[in-house]
Amino acid sequence: MSSSISNSKPEDSVMNQTKSQEFESDYIASQQRRVYLKISLALFLVMATALASVRLFTYLNEASAEGIMGRVVEARKALPKIVKEEKDLVMMFGSSMVGAGFSPRQFDQQAKELGKDVKSFNFGFGGLNPFFQDYLSRRIQEAFQAENRKMKLVIIEFNPFQASQTRWNGAVPIVDSFLTMLATDKELFEIALNDPERGALLFNIKYLRNDISAEMITSFFGREMFPPKRAKRFDEPQELLDKRRELGNELNELFEKEYPDFEDARWHYGWQGGGTIPEERSERTIQVFKEYYETFQDDSMKKNRRLRRIESSGIESLHFEPLLVESFIRIVENFKPVAERVEIVMMPRDFKWINYTPEAQARLDQAVMQIEKATSLKINNHQLLDKITSDMYRDVTHLTKYAGDVTYTHHLVEEFAEHL
Amino acid sequence: MIFNTPLFFLFFAIFILFYGFAFLRQKPKVYLILVGSLIFYGAWNYRFIPLLVGSGVADYFIALAIANATTQSKKKWLVTLSLVINLGILGLFKYADFVLYSVADFLLLFNYQASLPVLEWVLPVGISFYTFQSLSYTIDVYRGDMKPRKGLVEFVAALSFFPQLVAGPILRARQILPQMHKIALPTWQTAKHGILLITVGLIKKTGADLLAIPAQKAFEAKEAISDIELWTGVIAFAGQIYGDFSGYTDMAIGLALLLGFQIPLNFRVPYFALSPVDFWRRWHISLSSWLRDYLYFSLGGNRTGHRTRNVFITMLLGGLWHGAAWTFVAWGAFHGAIITATHYFAGLKFFESFNSKNNVGIKILKWFITFYLVLIGWVLFRAADIDTAIQMLIDMHTFSSTVEGDKTARVLFVIVIFWIAITHIVDYFILKGSEKFENKKWLFWSTMIFAHILCLFIGEPSDEFIYFQF
Structure with a gap:
C-alpha cells in the first residue's frame, strides 16, 4: 500500500485528491438531502395530522359556513334566481331586526293594492354587524351587476347598537372566520397584499381549516369554561315560562300540520326570505301566537332582555365603533349602483324599555350626520313610531310575528310607495 | 413575520x-x-x-x-x-x-x-x-x-x-x-431536538396568549376586580412574559438547529430561582451576560469597590433597554436594589449560615421570597405608568377590594399557577436532557402531533410577542 502511494505520479495524487474531495462533497450533499427530507417529512406530517384533526373537529361539530351562517349562505345561493325575477325588485337589508320585522309577501300584497306590482325580499341576518354586512352587500352587488339588473328599491337598516364598540369587541373572535366565509379570494388577496401575515392566515382559515379559526374555537370553549360576568338577572315567573314552553310546542305542532311539505330552510325562497303570513294560518294558530307573545310582556323578562342588550351591544350608551360606521357607509355605496332608489331607515325601538342617555343620543346624532353626509341620503328615523307599541316586541328589539311585523311592513309601504 | x-x-x-x-x-x-x-x-x-x-x-x-x-x-x-x-x-x-x-x-x-x-x-x-x-x-x-x-x-x-x-x-x-x-449539517438527533423545542415554544406562546386575558384584566382594569383576580392577573403576567419570550427563544433555537446552528440557552427555569441574583442568571441570559461583560465590567465590576453603584447602573440601563418609559427604569432600579440587598444580606454572618444550610424549608422560603419580589417587579414593568403600578401594589397588599372573588376566579388562579409550574417542569426536563424521550418514536411523535393540534385549536387574543417591542 505504501509503495503504491510512493510510486504514484504527482498529477495522479492531485487527481486523487480532487476525486476524493468530490466524493466527500457528493457524500455530504446526499447526507444533507437525506436529513432534510426527513425533517421536511416530519414537519409536514405533524402539521398535516394536526390540521386534519381540526377539520375532523369542525366536521363532527357541524362547524362550517352552512352551520354557522346558514341563512346567509342560503340567501346568497338564491341571488342568481332573484336577479332573474321578472317583477320589479325590492330588498330590505339589515340585521335580525329586519329578519323579524319585515314581511316581504305582505309588503307585495299591500303594494299591489296601491297598483305597484313588485317582489320584495327579506335580507335581514342575525349576527352580522356592518363590517360583515359590507362584504355580503358586495356579493349582492356582484350578482346584480353580472346580470345588469337594478332593483327598484333597497331599504337599508341602520341599526345603532350593531355599530357599537361593545358589539365589535364581542365579534373580534369571529372576525377572521366570518371574513373567510363572506369575502372572495380576490378580496382576501388584496388583504394579503397589504398585510401578508393576515392574508396568509385568512387563506389558511379558508382552505385548510374549513373557515373555522382557532379564535372561534377558543372563544366557543372559553365561554363555556369561563362565562362572562353578567349583571344579576330578574326572576321570571315560572308559570309564565312553563306556559311559553307549552305554547311554543303547540306552535311547532301547528306549523308541521299547516306546512307538511316544508323543507327545512333558514332562508326560504317561497317566503322571499321572510316568514309565514297570517293569511295562511288557521285562526287557532293566530290565537296561540297572540298568547305566546303575551308571555313575553312580563316586566322581569323585559328587564332581563334589556340587560342582555346592554351587555352585548351597549344599546343605551351607544359608543360607536368608527370602523362599523364606515362599513355601513360602504354598504350604502355598494347598493347604489344596483338600485334605482336607496333608502336608509332606523327601525322602531321599544322606547318603553330602551332609552338613550343624552350623551348616547348626541353620539347617535353625530353618527347619523356622518352617514347622511357621506351617502347624501337622509336617514328615515322610525325609532319612535307611535303605531308600534311595546307589546309588539317579542323582546326589547325584535318585532312580533303577525302584529309588529305587519304594522311595520304597512308603514314601509305607505312611506315608500311613491318610489315603487 | x-x-x-x-x-x-x-x-x-x-x-x-x-x-x-x-x-x-x-x-x-x-x-x-x-x-x-x-x-x-x-x-x-x-x-x-x-x-x-x-x-x-x-x-x-x-x-x-x-x-x-x-x-x-x-x-x-x-x-x-x-x-x-x-x-x-x-x-x-x-x-x-x-x-x-x-x-x-x-x-x-x-x-x-x-x-x-x-x-x-x-x-x-x-x-x-x-x-x-x-x-x-x-x-x-x-x-x-x-x-x-x-x-x-x-x-x-x-x-x-x-x-x-x-x-x-x-x-x-x-x-x-x-x-x-x-x-454544519444537522443530525437526525439534533433535528428531533429542534422540532421538540419548536413545539414546546409554540405551546408556551399559545399558553402565554391565554394568560394575557387575566393579565390584561388586572393591569387595564376597566371595572373593579377582586383581590384574587388582581393577584391572578399579576401572576398570569409573569407566566405570559415567560411563555411569550422563552417560547419565542425555544422556537428560535429549534429553527436554528434545523439549519445546523447552535444558539445558546436564554432561559434556565427562571422562576425556580432562589435569589434575585440567581434569577438574573436564569432570565434572558444573553442580555444579562451582555450587560455584565460590556457594561458592568466596563464600569469596573466588583474590583473598584463600587459594586453597588455598578450593579445599580447596569440594572437601571438594563431596565431602560426594555423600553423607553419610566416604568422600565423603575423596574430596572427595583432589580438593582434587590440584587444589592441580596449581596448585602449574603455578606452578613447570620445569612451566611442560613445560606449554607441545605434545608428544603429554607430553599422553599428563598424561592417564595424571590418569586414574590419578581412579581413586584413585573407590576412595575407591565403597568401603564408609575402611579398605576403603585396603586396596584397597594391594592395587592391591602386586600381592600369590595368585589368578592367567585369560584371562577379561584379556579383561574389555580390554572395560572399550574401552567407556570408545568412550563417550568417541562423546561427543567429538557435542560436535563431530552434525548431518551426523543428516541421513543411513538411517544415523541404522538406528543408532537398532540401539541400542534392543541396550538391549532387555541386562538390568540394577542398576536404579538411582547419582546418584539424591545
Missing part, C-alpha cells in the same frame, strides 16, 4: 426546500440565509432593511479598521465610532421621544410649557437585539477577545440570521460567525 403564523410556516417550508435540497454548498447557503433573513425582516417593514444592513456593514469595516489600527488611541476612536453609530440608531429610534417628553414634563414642574419637536418614528422591530449584537463584535475586536473575520456577507448574514433576529437571544459574534463560516 411571527413564528407561530401560517405565513412563517410557508416561508420556512420554501426556505428549507432551497436550503436543504438546492443550495448544498457553503457559500450559496450563506447567501440564502442572508436573502431569507432580509425577506423575513422585510415582511414586517422593508424600509428598515437598510438600517439593519447598514449598521452591520459599518461595524464590519470598523472592526477591520480596529484590527489594522497601529495606535491604541486610534482603536479607541474607532470603537467609539461604533458605539456612537449603534447607540445613536437605538437612541434616535427608541429613546429620542422619551427624552423629549421627559424634558417637557420636567419643565412643566417649573410652569414652563415647552413645545419640543418629537419624532414619533416607528420603532424598528428587533433594533435593541441587533444593535447590541453588532456592538459586541467591535468591542470584542477592540478588547482583543477575537480577531475580525473576513467576509462581509457572512457577517451580515450572521447579524440578520432570521431565527434570532427580532427577539434574540443576543448572539456574540464569536458564537455565530464561526458557525456561519462552516455551516
Whole structure:
C-alpha cells in the first residue's frame, strides 16, 4: 500500500485528491438531502395530522359556513334566481331586526293594492354587524351587476347598537372566520397584499381549516369554561315560562300540520326570505301566537332582555365603533349602483324599555350626520313610531310575528310607495 | 413575520426546500440565509432593511479598521465610532421621544410649557437585539477577545440570521460567525431536538396568549376586580412574559438547529430561582451576560469597590433597554436594589449560615421570597405608568377590594399557577436532557402531533410577542 502511494505520479495524487474531495462533497450533499427530507417529512406530517384533526373537529361539530351562517349562505345561493325575477325588485337589508320585522309577501300584497306590482325580499341576518354586512352587500352587488339588473328599491337598516364598540369587541373572535366565509379570494388577496401575515392566515382559515379559526374555537370553549360576568338577572315567573314552553310546542305542532311539505330552510325562497303570513294560518294558530307573545310582556323578562342588550351591544350608551360606521357607509355605496332608489331607515325601538342617555343620543346624532353626509341620503328615523307599541316586541328589539311585523311592513309601504 | 403564523410556516417550508435540497454548498447557503433573513425582516417593514444592513456593514469595516489600527488611541476612536453609530440608531429610534417628553414634563414642574419637536418614528422591530449584537463584535475586536473575520456577507448574514433576529437571544459574534463560516449539517438527533423545542415554544406562546386575558384584566382594569383576580392577573403576567419570550427563544433555537446552528440557552427555569441574583442568571441570559461583560465590567465590576453603584447602573440601563418609559427604569432600579440587598444580606454572618444550610424549608422560603419580589417587579414593568403600578401594589397588599372573588376566579388562579409550574417542569426536563424521550418514536411523535393540534385549536387574543417591542 505504501509503495503504491510512493510510486504514484504527482498529477495522479492531485487527481486523487480532487476525486476524493468530490466524493466527500457528493457524500455530504446526499447526507444533507437525506436529513432534510426527513425533517421536511416530519414537519409536514405533524402539521398535516394536526390540521386534519381540526377539520375532523369542525366536521363532527357541524362547524362550517352552512352551520354557522346558514341563512346567509342560503340567501346568497338564491341571488342568481332573484336577479332573474321578472317583477320589479325590492330588498330590505339589515340585521335580525329586519329578519323579524319585515314581511316581504305582505309588503307585495299591500303594494299591489296601491297598483305597484313588485317582489320584495327579506335580507335581514342575525349576527352580522356592518363590517360583515359590507362584504355580503358586495356579493349582492356582484350578482346584480353580472346580470345588469337594478332593483327598484333597497331599504337599508341602520341599526345603532350593531355599530357599537361593545358589539365589535364581542365579534373580534369571529372576525377572521366570518371574513373567510363572506369575502372572495380576490378580496382576501388584496388583504394579503397589504398585510401578508393576515392574508396568509385568512387563506389558511379558508382552505385548510374549513373557515373555522382557532379564535372561534377558543372563544366557543372559553365561554363555556369561563362565562362572562353578567349583571344579576330578574326572576321570571315560572308559570309564565312553563306556559311559553307549552305554547311554543303547540306552535311547532301547528306549523308541521299547516306546512307538511316544508323543507327545512333558514332562508326560504317561497317566503322571499321572510316568514309565514297570517293569511295562511288557521285562526287557532293566530290565537296561540297572540298568547305566546303575551308571555313575553312580563316586566322581569323585559328587564332581563334589556340587560342582555346592554351587555352585548351597549344599546343605551351607544359608543360607536368608527370602523362599523364606515362599513355601513360602504354598504350604502355598494347598493347604489344596483338600485334605482336607496333608502336608509332606523327601525322602531321599544322606547318603553330602551332609552338613550343624552350623551348616547348626541353620539347617535353625530353618527347619523356622518352617514347622511357621506351617502347624501337622509336617514328615515322610525325609532319612535307611535303605531308600534311595546307589546309588539317579542323582546326589547325584535318585532312580533303577525302584529309588529305587519304594522311595520304597512308603514314601509305607505312611506315608500311613491318610489315603487 | 411571527413564528407561530401560517405565513412563517410557508416561508420556512420554501426556505428549507432551497436550503436543504438546492443550495448544498457553503457559500450559496450563506447567501440564502442572508436573502431569507432580509425577506423575513422585510415582511414586517422593508424600509428598515437598510438600517439593519447598514449598521452591520459599518461595524464590519470598523472592526477591520480596529484590527489594522497601529495606535491604541486610534482603536479607541474607532470603537467609539461604533458605539456612537449603534447607540445613536437605538437612541434616535427608541429613546429620542422619551427624552423629549421627559424634558417637557420636567419643565412643566417649573410652569414652563415647552413645545419640543418629537419624532414619533416607528420603532424598528428587533433594533435593541441587533444593535447590541453588532456592538459586541467591535468591542470584542477592540478588547482583543477575537480577531475580525473576513467576509462581509457572512457577517451580515450572521447579524440578520432570521431565527434570532427580532427577539434574540443576543448572539456574540464569536458564537455565530464561526458557525456561519462552516455551516454544519444537522443530525437526525439534533433535528428531533429542534422540532421538540419548536413545539414546546409554540405551546408556551399559545399558553402565554391565554394568560394575557387575566393579565390584561388586572393591569387595564376597566371595572373593579377582586383581590384574587388582581393577584391572578399579576401572576398570569409573569407566566405570559415567560411563555411569550422563552417560547419565542425555544422556537428560535429549534429553527436554528434545523439549519445546523447552535444558539445558546436564554432561559434556565427562571422562576425556580432562589435569589434575585440567581434569577438574573436564569432570565434572558444573553442580555444579562451582555450587560455584565460590556457594561458592568466596563464600569469596573466588583474590583473598584463600587459594586453597588455598578450593579445599580447596569440594572437601571438594563431596565431602560426594555423600553423607553419610566416604568422600565423603575423596574430596572427595583432589580438593582434587590440584587444589592441580596449581596448585602449574603455578606452578613447570620445569612451566611442560613445560606449554607441545605434545608428544603429554607430553599422553599428563598424561592417564595424571590418569586414574590419578581412579581413586584413585573407590576412595575407591565403597568401603564408609575402611579398605576403603585396603586396596584397597594391594592395587592391591602386586600381592600369590595368585589368578592367567585369560584371562577379561584379556579383561574389555580390554572395560572399550574401552567407556570408545568412550563417550568417541562423546561427543567429538557435542560436535563431530552434525548431518551426523543428516541421513543411513538411517544415523541404522538406528543408532537398532540401539541400542534392543541396550538391549532387555541386562538390568540394577542398576536404579538411582547419582546418584539424591545
